[in-house]
Amino acid sequence: MTFRDEEGDMPKGPTSADVAREAGVSQSTVSYVMSGKRPISPETRRRVQEAIDRLTYEPHAGARALAGHRTSTIAVVVPMKPEAGAQRLMMFVEEIVLAARRRDHDVLLVTADEGPAGLRRVAGRSLCDAVVVMEVGTEDERVAVARSLPLPVVFIGIPGDSTGLDCLDFDFEGAGGLLVAELADLGHRTVDVLGWGPDAVAQGINYVPRFERGARATAAERGVELRWHRPAGEADVRGAVDRALDSGEVPGLVLVTAIPETLRALSDRGRRPGRDADVVGLATDSEAESYGLTAASTQPRDVSRRVMERVFALIDDDTVPGRGPELVPAVLARRGSTRAARPAG
């Protein structure tokens, strides 16, 4: 209703000098009250705090960054391609923002398609104190750049060469093993895996080989035969299901992706998970819940939480060297009708 600029000059907002004057102390005391970096008498602290509240003072972020050599900002590099599963992505990001806010930090959003240049930019311009890179590839240019930057970079995902790097991820290898073991326990001698398509493999998505390694190792151990079905594209998901069903037995299926589509394809062929098929998968808790799936649960929030712990450890103590890869354990969650399922064989 009113003009934004009623008095003709921008409302400037109070500075720490204003607060100092109001509280009858020096500017440095105001600063130390806010940072807690030196002892302040209770009386002084109270007066300063009251002045801050009265003036609704907020420190100027840029001035603080310039003088203090820290921005209180974490940059996060996000792959903005919805194929990656927008929902999972949001869970990662949400927890990153929440963890940052708990430490009174902000989050700068950078898109992955800026590539290595994005890392150089946010570091060069002193836009942040640390950066989180989501979905690092097996071979990823950003890894080399990260090593050369003068600020901490934490990766979600495990690149091929992770020595001296800070990276962590859900334990996809363990997950692959758990899922195959689950079907083996149910009596299956043959397990059909509906895996990632050739595109995911080509992109160097780092968890694909790790999952497959874990599945293979356990299959070998348990004497189970693994049949891989890699849909050529989205359209081939049903085809892969068809192929798995054509053996005639009650199938044991491991799903790593395209879960609703796969379940629909099963249902269209009259197979009820838990009765006519044993279906387990790689899924978030909420996916497992809504599909009644036994799942090796990938919990984005847990991973993000650990990532942010690492980030702040590195910010707080910049002598800490890269701690190398850290894996968030896979947990098998049995749900819904799959639970008591028993195969025919």
Place this chain on the structure above:
Amino acid sequence: MTFRDEEGDMPKGPTSADVAREAGVSQSTVSYVMSGKRPISPETRRRVQEAIDRLTYEPHAGARALAGHRTSTIAVVVPMKPEAGAQRLMMFVEEIVLAARRRDHDVLLVTADEGPAGLRRVAGRSLCDAVVVMEVGTEDERVAVARSLPLPVVFIGIPGDSTGLDCLDFDFEGAGGLLVAELADLGHRTVDVLGWGPDAVAQGINYVPRFERGARATAAERGVELRWHRPAGEADVRGAVDRALDSGEVPGLVLVTAIPETLRALSDRGRRPGRDADVVGLATDSEAESYGLTAASTQPRDVSRRVMERVFALIDDDTVPGRGPELVPAVLARRGSTRAARPAG
């Protein structure tokens, strides 16, 4: 492989003073070369640019913000609840980031659950030059705060009282009208609308009443009877479909949400869209495409693009008053088998 801090002191990165020395000009000239705010001789410009490149100089964002009174950052307030449709959300956000980057701006990510305090914080700390608030409610505390802030706030969505505000959105009222008209054109005298649940209504999601108003107006105009089915919850989606099908005729359905579930429910009852049912909906282009749906297309990218045009218009000229609501037109996209469908009646 090397320690992050090899020489014992942080690599400081070149400053504009270094560039000035290297190019044999003053610091102010470096600044003016970068900003283009005053004429520079070609020869000087070249020397400075070469020095910048040679030193890989990047300006310190905080120093720039402090001296220049602008941060080159846009804050975006995002509802991090996946119910809102993570995929749509990502499309909005992606385009916001891209538009910001085109103008060499960065994006600060703020979660909606900070509420009005989040707006006060990013403004008070001078963390950004403008803020975009996604999914404003019909009654939303953030609107009043926005009016009082000394920087531009642009809303996605149309709040109840939008006078003097900068807000824009997809034209849901027009979309409601288009969809009902489409079914009327196909000969339907009765249209079943699978609408939002009572929770969405209670939350004050601003586009629900707008859509319903548009649908009702067109229904009255065309002499069509509207039957609303508001699923009580996710579990009731199939129930709503069942109720719509129980009339016995070839139904005309308008879907506003839960599209895959609804289509599955239809298919389970043996109804093929475009033959045994005419189905239209509110959807993004990619949803319409993959479900073969005639859709009033909601194009997040278009909306974001317009939002960012507004944002930069306000940043570039801070005397512009709030322009009030702007609606991005609804477009009806006919796709797949629905196209030639004709009802029995």
Place this chain on the structure above:
DNA sequence: CTGAAAGCGCTTACAG
């Protein structure tokens, strides 16, 4: 436990 002052790295009048 507190203060006076230098300095962080830019931008922008002011001056020529």
Place this chain on the structure above:
DNA sequence: CTGAAAGCGCTTACAG
């Protein structure tokens, strides 16, 4: 077309 200098609003040695 260009330069010298003030100043943006903080933090942090330095001093007491």
